[in-house]
Amino acid sequence: MFSAKNFSPQQLSALTALTISVPIALGLYVFNHSWWVALIYLAVIFLGSFGLILFSLQTFIYRKIKLIYKLIYQTKASKREEFYYKNILPQKSIDEVREDVEKWAEQRKAEIEVLQQNEAFRKEFLQNLSHELKTPVFAIQGYVDTLRNGALYNPAVNEKFLQSTSRNIDRLVNLLADLDEISRLESGEQKLNMEEFIIQELTKDVYETLDITATDKNIKLIVKKGCEFPLIVYADKEKIRQVLINFIENAIKYGRQNGLVEASFYNVDGRNVLVEISDDGSGIGEEHLPRIFERFYRTDQARNRKIGGSGLGLSICKHIIEAHKQTIHVRSKIDVGSTFGFMLAARKSAREGS
Ligand SMILES: Nc1ncnc2c1ncn2[C@@H]1O[C@H](COP(=O)(O)OP(=O)(O)O)[C@@H](O)[C@H]1O
Ligand SMILES: [Mg+2]
Structure with missing residues (x-):
C-alpha cells in the first residue's frame, strides 16, 4: 500500500510538486479560461518544483543520512559502496533508513x-x-x-x-x-580420545583409588543394586575418569561420617547411558544449585569448613561432559544428600548396528 510514511524522496517530491502546481494551474484556468495555458503552467511548475524539492531533499537530507551510514558501517567508501550511496540509498524511504539504523543499534547493544x-x-x-x-x-x-x-x-x-x-x-x-x-x-585444543569401555569397571577403579579417603570417614562406596549389568559407553575414558574422581571425591568430602556413596547406571533409550553418583551428605542449598558448576564457585559451608578445594572441579567436569556433547546435572536437598550425574553415548558399535 501507499503509506505516507514509506514515500521515497522521488515520490515525496512528486507529491509536493503536484500539491503546488495543480491549485495554481486550476486558478489560472478559472481566471483565464485557457486550458492550454493552464496545462503549460502546470507542467512548468510541476517539473520545476519537483526538481527543486528533490534536489534539496537529496542534498540536505540524504547527504546527512549517507554520513550516518558511513559512520555506522565504519567504511571507507569503496567503488561498490559509492554506487550504493549514490544510487540505492536515495531510493530508500526514511522508514527503511530508520529500520537499518535500529537494526544496527540492536546489534551494537547485543555486542556491548x-x-x-x-x-x-x-x-x-x-x-x-x-x-x-x-x-x-x-x-x-x-x-x-x-x-x-x-x-x-x-x-x-x-x-x-x-x-x-x-x-x-x-x-x-x-x-x-x-x-x-x-x-x-x-x-578447545584438546581432542577427545574416544573408545568403548565398561562404565562400571571405570567407576570401581576410581572407588579403589579413593578407598583410603573414604575409609577415613567410614564411608561405603557401592554400586546401586540392579545397576551391575555391564554397560558399554563410547567416550574419552581418562576424561570420564577425571569426572568420576571429582564427583566421588566431592561425595566423600561433603558426605557425612559413616555415610554411603552410591553409583547408578541406566541405559536410556538404548542410545545413551545415564551415570549418577549419590551421597547422603550435607546437600546443597537451592540458591547455590544454579551456580555450582561455575569456576571457583563454592557454597559458604565449603568455604568456611576449609575442606573445599579450588572450586574448579565441577567446572572442569562440566567442560568435559559438554565436550562429549552431553549434559551434566545435579539434584540436591539440604541434609538429605546430593546426586550428580551425566549422560554418555552408549557403545558405538551398538548404535551403528541399530
Ligand atoms: N556432593 C556434594 N555435596 C555437597 N556439596 C557439594 C557436593 N559436590 C560439590 N558440592 C559443592 O559444590 C562446590 C563446588 O565443587 P567443586 O567444583 O568440586 O569444588 P571443590 O570440591 O574444590 O570445593 C563445593 O565447594 C561444594 O560447596
Ligand atoms: Mg571437588
Whole structure:
C-alpha cells in the first residue's frame, strides 16, 4: 500500500510538486479560461518544483543520512559502496533508513552486553584467582619465616611446620593443575580420545583409588543394586575418569561420617547411558544449585569448613561432559544428600548396528 510514511524522496517530491502546481494551474484556468495555458503552467511548475524539492531533499537530507551510514558501517567508501550511496540509498524511504539504523543499534547493544559480561567474568576470575593463590602463598611465607627465625632448630615444631608448608605447596600445585586443565579445555585444543569401555569397571577403579579417603570417614562406596549389568559407553575414558574422581571425591568430602556413596547406571533409550553418583551428605542449598558448576564457585559451608578445594572441579567436569556433547546435572536437598550425574553415548558399535 501507499503509506505516507514509506514515500521515497522521488515520490515525496512528486507529491509536493503536484500539491503546488495543480491549485495554481486550476486558478489560472478559472481566471483565464485557457486550458492550454493552464496545462503549460502546470507542467512548468510541476517539473520545476519537483526538481527543486528533490534536489534539496537529496542534498540536505540524504547527504546527512549517507554520513550516518558511513559512520555506522565504519567504511571507507569503496567503488561498490559509492554506487550504493549514490544510487540505492536515495531510493530508500526514511522508514527503511530508520529500520537499518535500529537494526544496527540492536546489534551494537547485543555486542556491548556480551563485552560487559566478559568483562565481569574476567574481573571475577582474577579476584577469585588471586584469593585462591593468596591463602597458600601467605601460609608458606609464614611457615618459612618462622622456620628461619629459629623454629628450624626447634625439634618440637620444625617437622610440623615443614609438613604444613608442603601441604600448602601441594594445594598450589593442585590449583595450577586445575587451572591448566580448565584453560586447555576452554581453548578447545584438546581432542577427545574416544573408545568403548565398561562404565562400571571405570567407576570401581576410581572407588579403589579413593578407598583410603573414604575409609577415613567410614564411608561405603557401592554400586546401586540392579545397576551391575555391564554397560558399554563410547567416550574419552581418562576424561570420564577425571569426572568420576571429582564427583566421588566431592561425595566423600561433603558426605557425612559413616555415610554411603552410591553409583547408578541406566541405559536410556538404548542410545545413551545415564551415570549418577549419590551421597547422603550435607546437600546443597537451592540458591547455590544454579551456580555450582561455575569456576571457583563454592557454597559458604565449603568455604568456611576449609575442606573445599579450588572450586574448579565441577567446572572442569562440566567442560568435559559438554565436550562429549552431553549434559551434566545435579539434584540436591539440604541434609538429605546430593546426586550428580551425566549422560554418555552408549557403545558405538551398538548404535551403528541399530
Ligand atoms: N556432593 C556434594 N555435596 C555437597 N556439596 C557439594 C557436593 N559436590 C560439590 N558440592 C559443592 O559444590 C562446590 C563446588 O565443587 P567443586 O567444583 O568440586 O569444588 P571443590 O570440591 O574444590 O570445593 C563445593 O565447594 C561444594 O560447596
Ligand atoms: Mg571437588
